[in-house]
Amino acid sequence: MSTEAxxxxxxxxxxxxxxxxxxxxALIRSAQHPRRGGTLCLAGDCGNCVAEVEGIAYVRTCQTPARDDLVVDRHPGEGPPPWHEPAATRPAVEVRRDEVDLAVIGSGRxxxxxxxxxxxxxxxxTVLDAGSGEEVVAVYAGPxxxxxxxxxxxxxRAKEVVVASGAAELHPVCPGSELEGLLTARAAQRLYAAGVDLGAAVAIGPPPEGVPCTALSGELVRFDGDGRVNAVVTREAGEERTTSCETVILNLGRSPRDVLSRMAGDLPVSVVGxxxxxxxxxxxxxxxxxCPCAGIGVDDxxxxxxxxxxELELVKRASLVGTGTCQGxxxxxxxxxWIAARSGRVPEPFTARPASRQITLGEAAADVELDAFRRTALHDEHLAAGARMDRFGGWWRxxxxxxxxxxxxxxxxxxSLGDVSTLGKFVVAGTDAVxxxxxxxxxxxxxxxxxxxxxxxxxxxxGHVIDDGMICREADARFVLTFTTGGAGNAEMWMRDWIETWxxxxxxxxxxxxxxxxxVTGPRAGELL
Structure with a gap:
């Protein structure tokens, strides 16, 4: 491998x-885009800079330090990243556990x-900040x-959590928003401070302090260009105006970074700033x-x-808006x-669920070992008798x-003797059991x-068959029901649903x-018993 610095x-x-x-x-400095287009925030809020880094897909390149010989591959223009066979030599993800009185998420003001x-x-x-390499991706009970x-x-594990994650900059939604050359105001400030030439830049909204650009008034209509923006169209007093440019800086407002606090529910978690x-x-x-992550448009x-x-939750499920890399x-x-304009009321944000960032299966399952297949009480007896075990219906049999x-x-x-411990066995009791x-x-x-x-x-x-089994009566208002090994879970959901419905x-x-x-099965079963 090259050692060139x-x-x-x-x-x-x-x-x-x-x-x-x-x-x-580094890509922008070389006139390239991490994802081949879309507004860049350089703050980890959007999915417009994600790429495959060292074989891991959906990595935010704006939070990935460049280093010698780091291997990065941009995602395809259409479709998901390619599938890679798991590396046999990839080391297990290490987990460190700790406790603290107060955890503060965010190291801003x-x-x-x-x-x-x-x-x-x-x-x-303990202060945690993604910019320092400590990215909080989930809040669970405890907290x-x-x-x-x-x-x-x-x-x-913390006795109390303070979320001080700040606010994200709004991205534009209009024709042409998938072009290169679109930056949020804070991204433009970072790039200019790092010596990146932004070319002929115009600003929609208040221009960022210290960044050379031409402020445009009026309502944003669309961006024009072929791959990269070369003009922006605004409307003022009913008249459209086209302004040539090489970069568009967008200062359209902000929204709270509150996904972690919404994830917390009634836990001792407070939000500041x-x-x-x-x-x-x-x-x-x-x-x-x-939704640039999932390619969902207004027409969808x-x-x-x-x-x-x-309703917002239904719109999300039906269209998949908000289910992509940036989680909304x-x-x-x-x-x-958009929903408020049609319904007359502003909906609450949709449910926030872990994880707020893409993590690998190795990171999610780190230090956790779970055999998804259950064992019966006679498992060791089967092995002692020379049984070859296999997986059936969620059990080792x-x-x-x-x-x-x-x-x-x-x-x-x-x-013959058969271990039927895997059959579903449920007790039904109560005044309405019969x-x-x-x-x-x-x-x-x-x-x-x-x-x-x-x-x-x-x-x-x-009248279609869901499952079969026995109804055993133990008392006037107490029964035991049996179901097949593979069908027990579905039968339980079916019963609970009707108990609640009725x-x-x-x-x-x-x-x-x-x-x-x-x-005990066979023509001589009675003799054995």
Whole structure:
């Protein structure tokens, strides 16, 4: 590998960088775009700079320091990044666990002030900031913060959390917003301070301090250009005006970076600074791409709205807006404004769920070992008897003990023992238990005597078979139901749904894991018993 200083690899080509450059800044310095187009914020808020870095897709290049021989590949213009076979030599992700009195997310003015005040009060404080390599991606009960750090993951348990993550800059939604040469105001300031030539720049909104540019008045209509912007069209007093340019600087407003605080629910998490501010929504978009991550446009929103999806959560699910790399950071203000213009009320932001940033499966599962397949109480007995185990219906079960023909003959001609602990076993009890089962099964459950059982089918509303099993009556208002191994989970959801729908006094308890069962089968079964 080359030891030449100051160059990394982008799409197979070596590219220079300056000390302190991120990958995104180095690309812009060389008149290239990290993602081949779209507004750049250089603050980690959008997905317009993501690329594949050292084989990991969806990495924000604006937060990735450039270094010698770093390998970066831009994502395809259309479709997802290519699939790579897992590297057999990739090391396991290390997890560090720690506890702290107060965790402050963000080291800006508000975060620094909150940390200083807490330290003066004698509290133990940890400050986490993505710019320093400590990126909080999730808030769980505890509260516990899941933090991506340079050498692995940090799981930090805190008595209290302060979110001081600041505010993100609004991106434009209009035709041409996918072109190169579009920058937010703060991105333009960073680039100019780093010595990057912005060329003939114009500003929509208040021009950023210290950056040479021409301020334009009026309403933004569209961007013109072929790959890169070469003109911006504005409208004022009903008249459109076209202004030639090489860079457009956009200062359209801000929105709070509140996804982590919305994720926290009722945990001891407070929000300070601009992350807690209620910024005005932008004008509702009328054309263009609303969600650059997923390529969702205004016409897509209109299509799902016409189909009856008239609430924010439904619009999100039907159109996939807000489900991309930035998790709604760019599109959410515009979608809320668009819905408000049609419904007459401003919807609350959609539900925030972990993780707020793309993490690898290795990072998500770090230091966690889970065998998704369950074992019965007789698992070790099967192994001792020489069983070859395999996975069936979510369980480890014996496939054969070495002579499958002899095992078959034992069932047909003699006697066999079968471990049926994997069958679903549910207790149904309550004053409405009989009425519930009468409605659920196509049989007269009331005629089953205590201590007796009956085989029955579980059917849906159309009479199609969901599952089958036994109805065993233990007492007047207490039954045990069995289901197939693979169908037990679906049967449980089916029963719980109808208990709630019918409003019956019925308790349902899953005893599958706590009750083992042995099946004695064959013509000599009675003799054995």
């Amino acid at each position: 100051g160059r990394f690899v982008i799409d197979g080509q070596r590219l220079p960088y300056e000390p302190g450059d991120t990958v995104a800044m 508000s975060g620094t002030a909150a940390a200083a005040e807490a330290r003066r009060a004698g509290r133990q404080v 516990t913060l899941i933090v991506r750090i340079s050498d692995g993951m940090l799981h930090l 601009s992350a807690a501010e209620a910024f005005p929504l932008p004008p509702p978009p009328t054309a263009g791409i609303v 929103l209109e299509a799902v709205w016409q189909r009856g999806f008239n 950071s760019v599109c959410l203000p515009h979608v809320r404004a 014996p496939w054969t003990y070495g002579d499958h023909l002899a095992e078959y003959r034992a069932v047909r001609e003699a006697v 009425e519930f089962l009468q409605r659920l099964y196509p049989t007269d459950v009331s005629t089953i005597r205590t201590g007796r059982s009956r085989y029955a089918l579980l059917l849906n509303e159309r 409003g019956l006094e019925v308790l349902l308890l899953d005893r599958t894991m706590s009750l083992a069962a042995i099946n």
